Amino acid sequence: MWCWLRNRRFAGLKFRRQVPVGRYIVDFYCAELKLVIELDGTHHRSPGMDEYDDRRTGDLRRRGMRVLRIPNEILIRDSEIVVEMIQEAIERCSPDLSREIQPPHPPVGTFSPAKSAGEKDSRS
Numbered sequence: 296m297w298c299w300l301r302n303r304r305f306a307g308l309k310f311r312r313q314v315p316v317g318r319y320i321v322d323f324y325c326a327e328l329k330l331v332i333e334l335d336g337t338h339h340r341s342p343g344m345d346e347y348d349d350r351r352t353g354d355l356r357r358r359g360m361r362v363l364r365i366p367n368e369i370l371i372r373d374s375e376i377v378v379e380m381i382q383e384a385i386e387r388c389s390p391d392l393s394r395e396i397q398p399p400h401p402p403v404g405t406f407s408p409a410k411s412a413g414e415k416d417s418r419s
Contacts, residue, residue, distance in 0.1 A: 296323070296334065296370060296377070306385055316358065319351055328388040329360045332381065336367045361388055 300310035300323055315326040316331070323384040325334040335348075352362045370377050 296332075299378070299381075300332075305381065310383070316360070321355070324359070324360075328385065330384060330388050331355055331360050331362045332384070333362060333364045334367055334370065335364050338365060 297312055299305050300312070303309055308325050308327060310325045312323050312331075314321050316324070321331045322334050324330070348364070351362070355362050361384065365377055365380060369380075388412050395413060
């Protein structure tokens, strides 16, 4: 996900990762929108984690931040849904940006199939 958010690739917004906020470290943060994006792994389903996550989210909200929580399973299963979730969160934070949002470029190193032995390079 960092591949999408870094270097202003997502809607031209500056996101930072692993940002200290109070006693917490948030996964991704856009100061311009006061938007926090948290990726939740399976440990968030452990006993007591709901209460911890609720306290953490409440603390971040009291600081004027908006929090988007994304389960890792969704990111792994369908990254397009995650892109839509982030776009919607940005639109809620700043309606002025809604018409300017461009989806991020595909991350570097995405899979592309190898050419077959008889296939010619389109650049030649």
